[in-house]
C-alpha cells in the first residue's frame with residue numbers, strides 16, 4: 608500500500624538526489640527554502656521506503672504572492688501509476704487552503720511538461736536551460752476553492 612505523508616526534508620533528500628541531482632554532490636539536493644517555516648514536504652511511502660516526493664515553498668512569481676512546487680520525483684519503477692498525480696494533488700490542495708491562496712508555479716523539466724499539462728497547468732515561458740538539469744519551461748496553475756467555482760447564489 609502507498610501512503611502519502613507530510614515529512615521532514617531529510618526523509619526525501621536521498622530520492623531527490625537520485626532522481627533530480629544524479630552525479631552531483633549530495634548537498635545539491637538541498638534547496639534554499641527547505642527549512643523555511645512555511646515550506647511543506649510530502650513523501651509517497653511503500654513499506655517504509657520513500658518512492659516519491661514533492662515540496663512546496665512560498666516564492667513570489669513576478670511580484671505576485673505565490674507558491675512554487677519543487678523537487679517532484681517518483682522512482683522510475685513506480686512511475687505511471689498515479690503517484691506523481693497524488694503528490695501534485697496534495698500541493699494544490701495546500702495552495703487552495705493556505706495564504707497566499709490560488710497561485711502555484713514551477714520550473715518544469717521538458718520531459719515532465721506533459722505531466723503538468725495533464726493536470727491543467729499552463730506553460731508561461733519560452734524554453735530555458737538550467738545548466739545542471741537541462742531544458743525547462745516555467746508553468747503555472749491558478750486554483751480556486753471549489754465553492755468559488757460556481758456563480759454566487761447558485762450552489763451546486
Ligand SMILES: CC(C)(COP(=O)(O)OP(=O)(O)OC[C@H]1O[C@@H](n2cnc3c(N)ncnc32)[C@H](O)[C@@H]1OP(=O)(O)O)[C@@H](O)C(=O)NCCC(=O)NCCS
Pocket residue numbers: 626627678679680681682685686687688689690691692693714715716718719720721722723725
Ligand atoms: C514527472 C513524474 C513526477 C510523474 O510522476 P508519475 O507518478 O509517473 O505520474 P502519474 O503516473 O501520476 O502520471 C499521470 C499522467 O501524467 C502524464 N505523464 C506522466 N509522466 C509523464 C511524462 N514524463 N511525460 C508526459 N506525460 C506524463 C500521463 O498522462 C500520465 O497518465 P497515463 O500514465 O495514464 O498516461 C515522474 O515521471 C518523474 O519523477 N520523472 C523524473 C523526474 C522529473 O522529471 N521530475 C519532474 C521535475 S519538474
